[in-house]
Amino acid sequence: MEKEEDLLKLKNQICFPIYLCSKEITRKYTPWLEEIDLTYTQYIVMMYFWEKEKSNVKDIGKTLLLDSSTLTPLLKKLENKGFITRIRSKIDGRNLEVEITEKGKKLKEKAKSIPKAMGKCIDLSNEEAITLYSLMYKVLINVERSNQ
Amino acid sequence: MEKEEDLLKLKNQICFPIYLCSKEITRKYTPWLEEIDLTYTQYIVMMYFWEKEKSNVKDIGKTLLLDSSTLTPLLKKLENKGFITRIRSKIDGRNLEVEITEKGKKLKEKAKSIPKAMGKCIDLSNEEAITLYSLMYKVLINVERSNQ
DNA sequence: TACAATTAATTTGTATACAAATTAAAGGTG
DNA sequence: CACCTTTAATTTGTATACAAATTAATTGTA
Numbered sequence: 044m045e046k047e048e049d050l051l052k053l054k055n056q057i058c059f060p061i062y063l064c065s066k067e068i069t070r071k072y073t074p075w076l077e078e079i080d081l082t083y084t085q086y087i088v089m090m091y092f093w094e095k096e097k098s099n100v101k102d103i104g105k106t107l108l109l110d111s112s113t114l115t116p117l118l119k120k121l122e123n124k125g126f127i128t129r130i131r132s133k134i135d136g137r138n139l140e141v142e143i144t145e146k147g148k149k150l151k152e153k154a155k156s157i158p159k160a161m162g163k164c165i166d167l168s169n170e171e172a173i174t175l176y177s178l179m180y181k182v183l184i185n186v187e188r189s190n191q
Numbered sequence: 192m193e194k195e196e197d198l199l200k201l202k203n204q205i206c207f208p209i210y211l212c213s214k215e216i217t218r219k220y221t222p223w224l225e226e227i228d229l230t231y232t233q234y235i236v237m238m239y240f241w242e243k244e245k246s247n248v249k250d251i252g253k254t255l256l257l258d259s260s261t262l263t264p265l266l267k268k269l270e271n272k273g274f275i276t277r278i279r280s281k282i283d284g285r286n287l288e289v290e291i292t293e294k295g296k297k298l299k300e301k302a303k304s305i306p307k308a309m310g311k312c313i314d315l316s317n318e319e320a321i322t323l324y325s326l327m328y329k330v331l332i333n334v335e336r337s338n339q
Numbered sequence: 340t341a342c343a344a345t346t347a348a349t350t351t352g353t354a355t356a357c358a359a360a361t362t363a364a365a366g367g368t369g
Numbered sequence: 370c371a372c373c374t375t376t377a378a379t380t381t382g383t384a385t386a387c388a389a390a391t392t393a394a395t396t397g398t399a
Contacts, residue, residue: 050306051299053238053254057320058216058309060327062235063256065213066356067334068206073357084385087210090201100348106201108211110387115349117385137347137394151199158198161206164337165330172205175326179208182313182323186215189312214386221387232355248378258357263379265355285364285377 061182071164072157079153084109085121086154092127092143093151099138126150209330219312220305227301232257233269234302240275240291241299247286274298 053059069083076086087107091098100111100118118141121127126147132138167175201207217231224234235255239246248259248266266289269275274295280286315323
């Protein structure tokens with residue numbers, strides 16, 4: 044039986060390894076992403092646009108769980124790099140229409156090899172990966188639900 | 192059979208949910224940690240000191256996988272709050288001796304309830320938690336190993 | 340149709356994160 | 370013992386993150 048105070052030990056924490064994993068994985072991506080002039084968060088946003096050509100700040104944020112105040116400067120950077128365009132909507136001036144460019148679409152070709160390379164580093168069996176995947180989404184759903 | 196380009200879809204990413212989980216969990220901690228005047232990273236560092244009263248920047252960084260350039264300002268903040276002391280070593284002037292204070296030790300009492308509250312939000316069965324835990328450390332070890 | 344309420348994005352402020360450069364101290368070697 | 374190398378921490382620069390405040394536009398309603 045675990046004492047309440049033992050739960051504060053790092054080795055008994057479940058969140059700590061998740062935090063570490065996220066950081067180390069992001070760090071691992073860096074050299075590959077540098078070759079295509081992206082950071083990890085920018086890569087996530089580009090993946091979003093490789094599936095959905097046009098969107099707006101709010102919808103991006105809802106999918107990627109990113110605050111608009113994080114997205115605003117990030118999208119400006121992607122615009123400067125020529126991967127997306129940002130145009131204030133004429134129908135509803137509150138919205139910003141964000142759209143992938145041809146250059147942005149072409150970037151997908153260069154990024155193609157990254158998932159496999161990363162998968163090799165993470166080096167989980169197919170079964171382990173599936174288990175991890177579903178557990179992560181379970182935690183996500185539970186944590187989000189507990190917000191209500 | 193998955194096409195190479197399908198691996199770039201967000202729903203096929205294993206790293207993306209880890210990234211999301213880490214962020215959302217950190218966000219979930221915030222209100223509880225605010226009550227004891229800590230951020231999540233500061234909390235991690237305090238957990239470290241609840242197990243090891245005295246250390247230095249390098250050793251903290253090695254355990255928590257934090258760069259010294261992240262730790263320097265963070266430790267100064269913890270010092271300002273009175274939870275630790277920072278004293279340049281007299282034996283080896285390159286080292287900074289970082290030590291928990293009485294106030295820092297007392298903080299543990301206030302933090303005691305946090306792990307259980309967080310566990311309730313995450314809401315995994317014992318078995319799931321163990322599986323997740325070991326998978327996270329497996330990924331961590333694999334990713335670190337791939338750095339050599 | 341004025342105007343209050345709502346909504347979307349931006350700005351501001353604070354706190355990570357890490358790479359690269361710098362500083363300062365200690366160790367190793369001819 | 371001078372000097373080169375190594376090591377530990379700090380500083381600098383860039384990029385997230387998010388809360389709270391602000392701005393600008395639209396919507397709902399009396």
